[in-house]
Amino acid sequence: MKANCWMGKKNVQVVDVPDPQILNKRDAIVRVTATAICGSDLHLYNGFIPTMEKGDILGHEFMGEIVEVGPELKTRKVGDKVVVAFPISCGKCFFCKNEMFSLCENSNPNAWMAEKLFGHSPAGIFGYSHLTGGFAGGQAEYARVPFADIGTVKIENGLSDEQVLFLSDIFPTAYMAAENCQIQPGDTVAIWGCGPVGQLAVRCCYMLGAERVIAIDNVPERLAMAHASGAQTINYDEEDVSDTLMQLTGSRGPDSCMDAVGLEAHAPGALHYYDRIKQALMLESDRPYALRQAILACRNGGTVSVPGVYGGYDDKIPIGAMMNKGLTIKTGQTHVPHYFQPLLKRVQDGEIDPSFIITHRMPLTDAPKAFEMFNKKQDNCVKVVMTP
Numbered sequence: 001m002k003a004n005c006w007m008g009k010k011n012v013q014v015v016d017v018p019d020p021q022i023l024n025k026r027d028a029i030v031r032v033t034a035t036a037i038c039g040s041d042l043h044l045y046n047g048f049i050p051t052m053e054k055g056d057i058l059g060h061e062f063m064g065e066i067v068e069v070g071p072e073l074k075t076r077k078v079g080d081k082v083v084v085a086f087p088i089s090c091g092k093c094f095f096c097k098n099e100m101f102s103l104c105e106n107s108n109p110n111a112w113m114a115e116k117l118f119g120h121s122p123a124g125i126f127g128y129s130h131l132t133g134g135f136a137g138g139q140a141e142y143a144r145v146p147f148a149d150i151g152t153v154k155i156e157n158g159l160s161d162e163q164v165l166f167l168s169d170i171f172p173t174a175y176m177a178a179e180n181c182q183i184q185p186g187d188t189v190a191i192w193g194c195g196p197v198g199q200l201a202v203r204c205c206y207m208l209g210a211e212r213v214i215a216i217d218n219v220p221e222r223l224a225m226a227h228a229s230g231a232q233t234i235n236y237d238e239e240d241v242s243d244t245l246m247q248l249t250g251s252r253g254p255d256s257c258m259d260a261v262g263l264e265a266h267a268p269g270a271l272h273y274y275d276r277i278k279q280a281l282m283l284e285s286d287r288p289y290a291l292r293q294a295i296l297a298c299r300n301g302g303t304v305s306v307p308g309v310y311g312g313y314d315d316k317i318p319i320g321a322m323m324n325k326g327l328t329i330k331t332g333q334t335h336v337p338h339y340f341q342p343l344l345k346r347v348q349d350g351e352i353d354p355s356f357i358i359t360h361r362m363p364l365t366d367a368p369k370a371f372e373m374f375n376k377k378q379d380n381c382v383k384v385v386m387t388p
């Protein structure tokens with residue numbers, strides 16, 4: 001089959017690889033009908049996540065038709081149309097039983113690697129380095145889905161691939177990030193980052209009762225898209241973010257601040273080079289510029305929600321502000337299966353059609369072009385969906 005493989009920094013290639021096979025009793029093989037590129041894939045593409053190996057199949061946002069099932073997979077059958085959750089979860093461990101699926105303690109065969117870095121390992125993740133299991137991803141014609149009874153949701157009601165594909169990751173991610181904001185009636189939420197996660201988060205914050213959402217980025221078409229969802233916007237190239245947030249909130253600060261940027265944040269002016277240089281010299285893992293700003297901007301007693309991905313050990317996180325202002329920090333890889341049914345219902349009921357973020361549709365064979373375009377934000381690209 002054809003699959004999009006990581007070949008090194010800023011180098012992906014669609015090549016012929018062996019077809020996946022059933023390895024365990026609750027596996028399913030899915031013929032992929034749609035797959036997307038996530039902002040998290042860019043962290044791999046740009047070489048910031050360790051333990052990638054040449055030839056690793058990328059992709060953790062995918063859906064398709066089940067073509068083969070393992071002998072103990074009873075609740076899915078050949079022919080089912082399913083969306084696949086990006087974290088892999090067994091459904092039986094302490095964390096899965098408590099619906100904390102992205103923390104499953106049975107799905108990462110390389111847990112020892114993650115334990116060295118994090119103390120404890122999170123769940124395995126499709127196409128996301130050997131630290132999270134080295135699982136082949138879904139930017140391919142076929143994929144093996146372990147524990148497919150837990151990790152897939154059946155689509156039975158004639159919804160299109162584009163309407164449901166983002167149940168795999170970014171719609172639940174945006175929703176969990178909005179829940180993590182602990183929104184109360186009347187609240188103002190500020191969101192750093194207007195990528196696909198930020199775009200859906202604007203909608204989710206309103207769904208959960210925010211009175212006002214303020215979205216921050218410097219990419220005009222992304223700010224315009226957030227504005228169309230009802231957000232006030234701040235272009236950080238044109239305005240001082242902290243000053244503007246103070247003005248907009250009567251000097252109190254937003255009730256909740258969300259970092260939907262993650263480890264590749266840009267900073268205006270000379271500050272840009274501070275984290276760039278430290279990151280290049282391996283003196284810090286990530287560029288936590290947006291996170292610092294979110295912590296400092298948040299009102300006293302407020303909540304900082306961090307869906308943005310971080311990889312390791314970072315510098316100058318304002319822990320003094322966190323402590324003295326009594327902030328709550330909530331974060332995590334998303335517990336996707338926990339959100340499958342409620343969010344599918346919202347799509348079915350017409351409350352939201354997450355496909356509004358799709359700007360580009362391309363064949364899988366164009367993956368190298370698609371990655372470059374999404375990474376460089378060319379051609380007003382916000383989200384690419386590829387079809388094998």
Ligand SMILES: NC(=O)c1ccc[n+]([C@@H]2O[C@H](COP(=O)([O-])OP(=O)(O)OC[C@H]3O[C@@H](n4cnc5c(N)ncnc54)[C@H](O)[C@@H]3O)[C@@H](O)[C@H]2O)c1
Pocket residue numbers: 038039040041042043169170173192193194195196197198216217218219222236260261262263264265266267289290306307308309310332333334
């Ligand atoms: N927690 C999870 O389970 C989960 C799931 C999916 C994605 N993510 C993470 O969420 C983050 C966003 O994903 P995405 O797909 O939207 O990515 P993206 O790269 O398309 O979007 C990031 C946006 O942040 C903007 N940005 C950069 N620096 C900024 C700054 N200083 N202030 C404000 N905006 C800034 C960029 O211009 C860009 O529009 C990534 O880190 C991704 O890895 C996490």
Ligand SMILES: [Zn+2]
Pocket residue numbers: 038039040041060061086169170
């Ligand atoms: Zn993702």
Ligand SMILES: [Zn+2]
Pocket residue numbers: 089090091092093094095096097103104105106107
């Ligand atoms: Zn588990």
